Amino acid sequence: MQFDYECALTGLTKEGTEFFDDDLADMPAGWTKVTIQKREYNPKWLMIQQVKQMAIQGMLQQLPPEMQREQGWALSLQVEAQFHSMEKETPMFLVDEEVAFISDDKEVNEVMLGLRDTLGLPIKEDTDEAEAAEAPEGEDSEEEED
DSSP states (O other): OOOEEEBTTTOOEEEOOOOOSSTTTTOOTTOEEEEEEEEEEOHHHHHHHHHHHHHHHHHHHTSOHHHHHHHHHHHHHHHHHHHHHHHHHSOSEEEEEEEEEEOOOHHHHHHHHHHHHHHTOOOOOOHHHHHHHHSOTTHHHHHHHO
16 A cells, blocks of 8 residues: 655655555655654643642641651552552653655755754765765766776
8 A cells, every 4th residue: 555645845745655674664765754752741640640749748747747757658658559550551751743754856955954954963965966076077087997
């Protein structure tokens, strides 16, 4: 099954190619896959932490002040044990993931270079262009004749 890919910058679409044995499935050659992941605390996990603290504080307030220090650790253990299974099943973090595809269109290449520069990623030059820029004029033909 092939999927249609849409460039997030230009709106160009292209049909996927055949599936290959890598993480990019049938993404067209030359296209770029951008994945953004954001990790945030799980609100349910935070709520469990608050309820545990409130339970410990509530139990401590029922004790006379001279016993609160002695019993604090034991009460913490008791509350931890009560919430252990719920806490174990509730992940601390939630991950939000967004994926965008960017075509290999020449107009998009400038935007991608700017984005790479802004993010501090290395700028990768096209190998043919880089080799042509490095070779002095006229030397290519002499080296090939030897």
